[in-house]
Amino acid sequence: MTAAADTPAQQAPAYATPADVQVHGPYGPGRLDAAPKGVHALYPFHGRITADGSSGYPASPGRYHIYSAWHCPWAHRSAIVRKLAGLEDVVSLSYVDDERDARGWAFRERRGADPVNGFTLLAQAYEATEPGFTGHISVPTLWDRESGRIVSNHFPDITLDLATQFEEWADPSVRLYPAESRAEIDELNAEILRDVNTAAPRVAGASTQEEYERLRGETVAALERLDERLAGRRFLVGDAITEADVRLWVTLARFDLADNPGARISERRLTDFTHLWSYARDLYQRPAFRDTTDFSTYRHTAFTPAEGVKRFDLAPLQGGWDSPHGRERLTG
Template sequence: MTTFASPVDLGTFGPYGPGRLHTSAGWNRPVYPFQGRVTADGSSGFRAEPGRYHLYIAWVCPWAQRTAIVRKLKGLEEVVSLSYVDDERDSRGWAFRERRGPDPVNGFTFLEQAYDATEPGYPGHISVPVLWDRETGGIVSNNFPDITIDLGTAFEKWADTSVDLYPEDLRGRIDELNEEIYHDVNNAPYKVAGATNQDDYEEHRHRVITALERLEERLGESRYLFGDRITESDVRLWVTLVRFDLGYNPLAKISERALTDFPNLWAYARDLYQRPAFRDTTEFAALRFSEGPAPSFLNGGPKRITVEPALADWDAR
């Protein structure tokens, strides 16, 4: 019999965060302690094999969407299975509810059970994505930067090898750009949202704007971040761009300009959206997280600019 978690109940359980999500005032992301790696030869202890691994992800989460995009770009849908947790959570964390379906692997009702099965009494952050190993009955990794690299490189025996998201000749440059994207784009909106004073708020939001302007200039000279081929860097940037106007900007109040006000970034984002790997893993209704209960990290101290959610025409040519 399929079982689901009870409905989200903020009144009884409170919001997710306190006691689980420990961040500094500068929003340094929490530690992701499960950092196993999947390798083609199994030298890491986790050999790439069809049917062995499962991804637990959420529609709303950008870090998790990366894994769904790479999985589809590489043609791994029949190799690595995938399921979604519910979009909403209370202090109990991510859960399996009827809206998104049950846990098809273990029958868990809460993702916390996967963490406890791996480390009994696990006290830390319950995050997605989670890469689960059916063979060992535990989590391989919840360290999101590693999971997409492994999906993109370790399963070549079963993958679409015409897609190379992490080519050896570009890895150093991709790693360098990924660091910039992470600090100035991916993680930066959380720092804006969590700013405790006016100076920090202004500093953090202008750092995001400056980064977008820098990327706008770069994309005026090439179709993608590294020329005419999609790489890991494009996947990492895009998941923030697609959430900017509906989620990050209206939540954190970052910029008076929408994504559509950056012509090259907007054309680039729409270009990627035409590909099934990006389109089919996106549900815009789930990206309106700025309209739900305020997350625990949002600080109401600074005086913020006014920004309303906006849904542009992603099919515009």
């Protein structure tokens, strides 16, 4: 009888070599820039988890794993929802390293080894799922231990499935996507995605002064609408945290440190929006938000404005996230 092969947990941790753009080149050329446009095409694995298993991926404790990243807002949403729903012992999660080169996301000692497959590069998960895959290697990536393949890297679906398909094991008091509020949540999510979540790269990429002023004006107007909405209610929809709050919060958390200093969206910081700032602190002071947040990883991307486009200067700012928020008196 031969000895069984060691599992990844039994083997010595396997790590990728340090990120090195001089040797491997930067991430993007040949992958991100060559990928199809649009969220649905850029993130091509669209499997869904269902409580009854009708999708081929039944909800089951211990079957699924999320590959995440501390700095990425899309991945951050999955980590928050997993913890809010009480699924930490049901769906496992690990983090890739903060740095990448042309090889894509990797597992290094700082953030830990891959506990499921022993991969050193996240690209190996994509290759195992689709041999010869040349597209975007993204987080979050939802992995199925049983089939040995990616279920989904389509981040909008991952949090919805975590919120709705694991109810047998989830905290029954948490209803992040209640049926009676889905139309309102979906409408808000669309606005947040369009005008807030994706604002920084769009504003930063403006090629004329007119385009720059229009794009940043749209985002400031959206922030003002959301600030007004939160003046008399504690959360965006109803009297409890929902998917809409999670989607908005991950951008608010990065606004003063990364998005706004990088793209020069607004002369006003998050801390200058009275209700948004107190709301953001209210959520941060809950374990699901605090424990999944590492502000040190939020840094803006340097860019050179197009010739003739004038932008104001704004230095990154770390706000007082632990200061009292005073929102206990508000209801939905």
